[in-house]
Amino acid sequence: MHDADLTPTWEQRFRAPRVSLPDWADHAPERSLYHSNTSGKYELYAWDRKTGEQRQVTDRPNGTMLGAVSPDGEWIWWFKDGYGSSVPDLPSDGDEFGVWMRQRFEGGPDEEAAPGLAPAYPVGLTIGSDGLAVVGRSTDEDGSTVHVVRPGTDPVTIYRHRESAGVSALSEDDTLLVIEHSEHGDTMHPSLRAVRLDGTLVADLHDGVPGEPPASGLEATGFAPILGDSRVLVRHQRRGRWEPLIWNPLTGEEQDIDLGLPGEVAVDWYPDASAILVEHEHHARSELYRYELATGTLERLETPPGTVLGAGARPDGTVEYLWSSGERPSELRSTGGGTVLVPPGERAPGSVPVEDAWVEGPGGAIHALVSRPAGVGPFPTVFEVHGGPAAHDGDHFAPGVAVWVDHGFAVVRVNYRGSTGYGKAWSDALRQNVGLTELEDIAAVRAWAVESGLADPGRLVLSGGSWGGYLTLLGLGVQAGDWALGLAAVPVADYVAAYEDEMEGLKAMDRTLIGGSPDEVPERYAKASPITYVDNVAVPVFISAGVNDPRCPIRQIENYVARLADLGVVHEVYRYDAGHGSAVVEERIRQVRKELDFVARHLPRR
Structure with missing residues (x-):
């Protein structure tokens, strides 16, 4: 009997090896970089496509999440965090505060990639030729800064602002840079600025009156990958959803591209800049297209039903994409046929298909995704609330959902107002009524789930992580x-204390969402904060939290837990040595086991 036969199916799903979509060197596409959990935690791996050799690049106690390969394929950059501890020599892995390191593609010692830059939160990186790099940083003291790094010289600061900003794109000839910024104070709708590498202004792209918050947001994908081509591929929301345009900051010309697709899109260049690759997202599922710039022809590329989790066009014109569905674990595929990279080990067991539910809510039709166990309802049901809030749930494989289905629960995921993928009006709708707007939509879907016979009204679990953890505590x-009962992972629990301790970029996001700082609009923060309503909580609560979390810091969670204790509410808290979640497979399994055990002990029985 194999060990896998003795391991619960849900654990096999978490342990099964998986890979990310590879990032390849622009000028040496045989050299690729990808993430994998093969070692038991998510680390970076180099893949030489000529020889087939795959090599683990990083090996850190809590994994490594950020990495990039230089255009010439000579260097792998990776981000080393853990510099945020106030206690000397005490690491704080997962705090997202650190420095960029680099290592030769073939292997060798690590070295600091940008000497002279102090530890900070990363806000973008783009690598040019001959060792050039442009590094975005964020700190509480300096706000957002952008630095040009060249070998043998001190970094040069070319941009600084108190509001959020980051590095977006570098031209192929290393002369032009695009910075995405929110100098106007609205991080949900950023603007773009093109500068030369000495910081001099080339052009601004801003959807609104200069100096005022824009009517819609702009995001830059990248410059055309052709030497001397100054066109930038951009996403805009001018028609109420994310669509593409091409902007030339040297001439000011804009080429609007109306694809005629009903949903929202992400876009990227084909390597010869003759076409763009379109990832079309509609109703929680996605598909791929090729758009020919010369003719305006839109060609659908064959992909299975489900979700494309990322895609890139290779020099030979094929497209590699990471795909999965609710039933099937992720696969790295190619439009040329077959799978591209299969990690070693047993494939994850599948799960059940995702069903759609459309429920009329106070702000319009709400899309919910339902995963149903075998048998006849009503079922005990977990409302698994997604994080973000600028995110959404889709028809893709989710081990955390499948574990509940294995245990006889239905799972309902709600793409509430604030979620992406349903247009600008939907994603913007939560502003200045933060938390309560989302809960109105969750309540509407809850009512549908009970009335339809899916969910047992006495056995409903509210659960989520990050923003979903926040909505869980607020909802309770x-x-x-x-x-x-409630299961809240890495939540916002005390909004004011969270604001005081969180990273600067999230402070800016909170000011956008709520309409100011806690000093400016204290009543709005009180209205949005779970701790305001903690006296009403009368059901068991399980909370898990990373002690090094810079996004939902531990102090504000401890404030909420202390109030639960004072009130005599049944609760358990699991603290672990990491940041905003864990990249270690066994740690994630440990957390799920604790949640399963908590629910088994406290959920009413029928």
């Missing part, structure tokens, strides 16, 4: 009586 207080 605001919608007391609707839920049997």
Whole structure:
């Protein structure tokens, strides 16, 4: 009997090796970099496509999440965090505060990639030729800064602002840079600025009156990958959803591209800049297209039903893409046929298909995704609330959902107002009524789930991580009586204390969402904060938290937990040595085991 036969199916799903979409060197596309959990935690791997050799690049106690390969394929850059501890020599892995390191593609010692730049939060990196790099950084003291790094010289600061900004794109000839910024104070709708590498202004692209918050947002994908071509591929929201345009900052010319597709798109260049690769997202599923710039022809590329989790066009014109569905684990495929890279080990067991539910809510039709166990309902049901809030749930493989289905639960995921993928009006709708807007949509779907016979009203679990953890705690207080218990991972629990301790970029996001700082609009923060409603919580609560988390810091969680203790509410807290979640497979399994055990002990029985 194999060991896998003795391991619960849900654990096999978490342990099964998986790979990310590879990032390849622009000028040496046989050299690729990808993430994998093969070692038991997510690390970076180099892949030489000529020889087939795959080599683990990083090996850190809590994994490594950020990396890039230089255009010539000679260097791998990776981000080393853990510099945020106030105690000397005490590492704080997962705090996202650190420095860029680099290592030769073939292997060898690591070295600091940008000597002279102090530790900071990363806000973008782009690598040019001959060792040139442009590094974006964020700190509480300096706000957002952009630095040009050249070998043998001190870094040069070419941009600085208190509001959020980051590095977006570098031209092929290393002369032009695009910075995405929110100098106007609205991080949900950034603007673009093109500069030369000495910081001098070339052009601004801003969808609104200069100096005022824009009507819609702009995002830069990249410059055309042709030497001397100054065109930039951009996404805009001018028609109420994400669509593409091409902007030339040297001439000011804009080429609007109306694809005629019903959903929202992400775009990238083909390597010869003759076409763009389109990832079309609609109703929580996605597909790929090739758009020919010369003729305006839009060609659909064959992909299975489900979700494309990332895609890139190779020099030979084929497209590699990472795909999965609710039933099937992720696969790295090519439009040329077959799978591209199969990690060693057993493939993850599959799960059940995802069903769609459309529920009329106070702000319009709400899309929910349902995963249903075998048998006849009503079922105990987990409402698994996604994070972000600028994200959404889709028809893709999710081990955290499948574990509940294995245990006889239905799982409902709600793409509430604030979610991406349903247009600008939907994603913007939560502003200045943060948390409560999302809960209205969750309540509407909850009512549908009960009335339809799917969900047992006495056995409903509210669960989520990050923003989903925040909505879980808020929901347990605001919608007391609707839920049997709550599971909150890395949540916002005390909004004011969270604002005080979180990274600078999230402070800016909170000011955008809520309409100011806690000093400026204290009543709005009180209205949005779970700790305001903690006296109403009357069901068991399980909270997990990373002690080094810079996004949902530990102090504000401890404030909330202390109030639960004072009130005598049944609760358990699991603290682990990492940041905003864990990249270690066994740590993630440990957390799920604790949640399963908590639910088994505290959920009412029928």
